[in-house]
Amino acid sequence: MKVDVGVLGPLGTYTHQAAHEYFQASAIYNERQTIAATLESLETLDYAVVPRENSIFGSVVETFDGLRVLKQGLIQGEVVLKIQHCLVVKKGAKISDIDCVISHEQALGQCRRFISEHLPSATTSKTTSTAAAAETVSKLQKLNVAAICSKICITMFEDLEILVDGIQDEDINYTRFFILGKDSEGRPPFKSLRPTHALIRVTPSKMCFDLAELLKIVDLSVKRIDRRPAPASDPFLDIYFLEVVSSPHNPSEWPEQVSHSILRIRNNGHFAESIGLW
Amino acid sequence: MKVDVGVLGPLGTYTHQAAHEYFQASAIYNERQTIAATLESLETLDYAVVPRENSIFGSVVETFDGLRVLKQGLIQGEVVLKIQHCLVVKKGAKISDIDCVISHEQALGQCRRFISEHLPSATTSKTTSTAAAAETVSKLQKLNVAAICSKICITMFEDLEILVDGIQDEDINYTRFFILGKDSEGRPPFKSLRPTHALIRVTPSKMCFDLAELLKIVDLSVKRIDRRPAPASDPFLDIYFLEVVSSPHNPSEWPEQVSHSILRIRNNGHFAESIGLW
Structure with missing residues (x-):
């Protein structure tokens, strides 16, 4: 039986990716809009995953504000994730097919050097999230558009594959996540x-x-x-x-x-x- | 001779107010757009004032990020300021004259209870900063508009007075500021x-x-x-x-x-x- 995990949404972002590294296919992932709502999701779900700190930006204030008043739930684990952007395309597309790159503007900014070196003539276009970019590419009937997103996206949307992994300019960008459980007992194999x-x-x-x-x-x-x-x-x-x-x-x-x-x-x-x- | 003090701008905000409580009339206040630029102003000015932490929101991340690389400058003092909004009007205006309250949207939000109890039929209107609201009131030829701002504003703009002091809903909102000097010697009477x-x-x-x-x-x-x-x-x-x-x-x-x-x-x-x- 699968466990229910609350993650800071939208699905396809790095918190989802971190949760997936921990629970793999043994969980159903439920998105929440804020860190506070993700921590509160422990009232009805089995686990919750929230970012704790980033190696460049430091501690996540909203998470510690939530932990001030945490009643239910105990931190039962930690996942450190390398923030690693992928160039994701329709299955079968080659780099020479790409003339447009879409993603959240932060991800586009973080991969500027890769784009200018490997796709110098491609246009770029902003989406509301990295997952939204992956979804758009998945629905297209053409091979010319690539999304920049986390690798979890290829499990969420059909007909996608990773063309290049780790295309971000800065290589030392890690985020540490807390895995919270509903109570101190935990459930094997997660404790x-x-x-x-x-x-x-x-x-x-x-x-x-x-x-x-x-x-x-x-x-x-x-x-x-x-x-x-x-x-x-x-x-x-x-x-x-x-x-x-x-x-x-x-x-x-x-x-x-x-x-x-x-x-x-x-x-x-x-x-x-x-x-x-x- | 007056000393030159760099403060996080715009002038009229609480960092300016804190600097004024420390240096009074013995300083010329120079606004800077960011905390980093305020700390850097020590290269040319005598002192700099930046917020260190707020009693509700916690430490100011930008200030500590700046202190990571601080070369010049030593913290030489600290000021704790009660964040206290004033209802400021044209000289001679009474509360019964007021039919419009203007301020930055945060200050309007923080004084919601006062407005609904004492000025229930007044309209509210947003400005880009609390100081901009004071300046607008100062320039009007009528008595019907009030600004919500810090009390320092009545020293900056002509023809203003404080009608009510301390109109914020929450009474426990303090900010602690660092006073930085150019070198370890300091200058009397500030050291x-x-x-x-x-x-x-x-x-x-x-x-x-x-x-x-x-x-x-x-x-x-x-x-x-x-x-x-x-x-x-x-x-x-x-x-x-x-x-x-x-x-x-x-x-x-x-x-x-x-x-x-x-x-x-x-x-x-x-x-x-x-x-x-x-």
């Missing part, structure tokens, strides 16, 4: 048997708060820290998200170590919860 | 004689980096941490900004404590600099 990461959400009890003291109390290796304003609180009171990682020495005791760390934070008067273990 | 805050910029030397270890090495109280992707580096390598604060016990030794902390970070193989002391 990690040996988790090595946890995300601890801490709301300090007061403004005059020392992060150095907090990390002493946490007493775990801390890989990343994000902060967002605490909602409906005093101004400039923050919620902190600590991504903690297990030491290589005692991986089997890791979930207990996280639980003990959270108890220590609470005993010092702060609010703390684990919102992910993967 | 703090007894600094209590510093901003340390740390670029870790490697990916497998432990923030808990870093804060042990720093060995100072840490009030806030921000992170942004390190430019032109491996993906997901971050630059960290640590706002450290002095302990109340030995305030006079504080600048030395910061210097020693930075040396310790460097001795552990990371890049570190103080980009602010205030």
